[in-house]
Amino acid sequence: MSETFEELLPSTRRALDHRIATAQAEGRAPSVVAAVVREGRTVWTGARGTVDGREAGGAPDAATQYRIGSITKTFTAVLVLMLRDEGLLDLLDPLEKHLPGAAVTTGVGEVTIAQLLSHTSGLAAESPSPWWERTPGSLRPTLADVLGEEPLRHPSGRVHHYSNPGYTVLGSLVEKLRGESWETVLRRDVLEPLGMTRTSGQARSPYAPGWAVHPWADVLLPEPAEDLGLMAPAGQLWSTTADLARWARFLAEGDARVLGPESVAEMRRPAAAPDPDTPEAGYGLGLQLARRDGRTLVGHTGSLPGFLATLWVSTEDGLAGVALANATSGPLMSALASDLVRITAEHEPRMPAPWAPLPDADPDLLALTGPWYWGPAPFLMRLAAGRALELVPLSGAGRGSRFRAEDDGTWTGLDGYYAGETLRPVRASAGPGDTDDTEAGTVTHLDLGSFVFTRRPYDPGAAVPGGVDLEGWRPVPPAS
Structure with missing residues (x-):
């Protein structure tokens, strides 16, 4: 397997x-x-130790498989988003719509797909005893066995509560709508298109065995590597740093062969309220979110007996860090992967793209640029490539957003308070009621989700909600 390296x-x-x-x-x-x-390119790989712990044992490399635990959930989430993009489901659909009988057999029929993806379904964190990570999946042959008699721990949609059984349910959803096993669908629809040939449900040589390290002595205990059965979509996969580097690129950029950039960006956005005890952490649609060293990271951590794994992506820096170990506990892998991003960013910060003028500039769009006012608050409208607009508050505080051009002459908000809202330029029309200084066709104001932005603070010639005092602006009256 060849990898492209750019020299650090x-x-x-x-x-x-x-x-x-x-x-x-x-x-x-x-x-x-x-x-x-x-x-998007692997620029550094590193390895320390030996897979069997012996000084003369086998040294791992970028092609050595390790179990990646809950990083598996990111793959399951992508399969679900693919179904959504194909129109086979809606994220707001209750589970009962696609798994008939779920309400009767498991008691979770009203839980939505979005809630399962974001761990806000209220489902229990784990399946009933015995502990699923160290026992064969054959002990839990049905969803009812995975969920138990009392599957809900919280009201659905109210709180973020991490749930491994929730991703078992999503895996079963994929199998039902595709008519094939979760692993078959994953391999054909995701792994093969992305060239991830060393990612699999079962270990393939060369791979690292899982070990537990004694807390008070430098001795090892082998950990079992169970087939998780129905729980596979929550944590079954084995992978390598080379394959996970490809996955990191996908999570940053998307890939039309699997899931487009907009849908992958949707996965990266917060979908669950952060825990007040850990405000630096959050969760999207199948992706963990973290705030570390002043940057936002997206990805996932993972663990199974004998293994620890983390993948973090910083889209702002154009960097990702991957770290794998074959130990049940010990190295703080989440911090290690984020440190790899931080170290690279600090030593070699991302170069900004060179400035270049727009290839063309529509005069009607240029007319929208410059200062606008929401009431007395000043904003600046800028024109970007692809007919995109950006609204920026000039007072240091306010609701800014980027906007995507639509075919009907409006723009849709992409982020911030106005995400999903419609920006519509309103033009003057010839006829009774026009002001003397308003030429027909001139944009008099911007309508943004019912907010009106005008060219002058509280412009009396524009359709300001509630109108503008006829006496206009005035000094403070003298004291009597």
């Missing part, structure tokens, strides 16, 4: 090598492998 500075490579060496030594892991992706 020696100081950057040294810092990355030191970071994983520290993680492996202080975390007492038999082995640690890691990778950094920059602008």
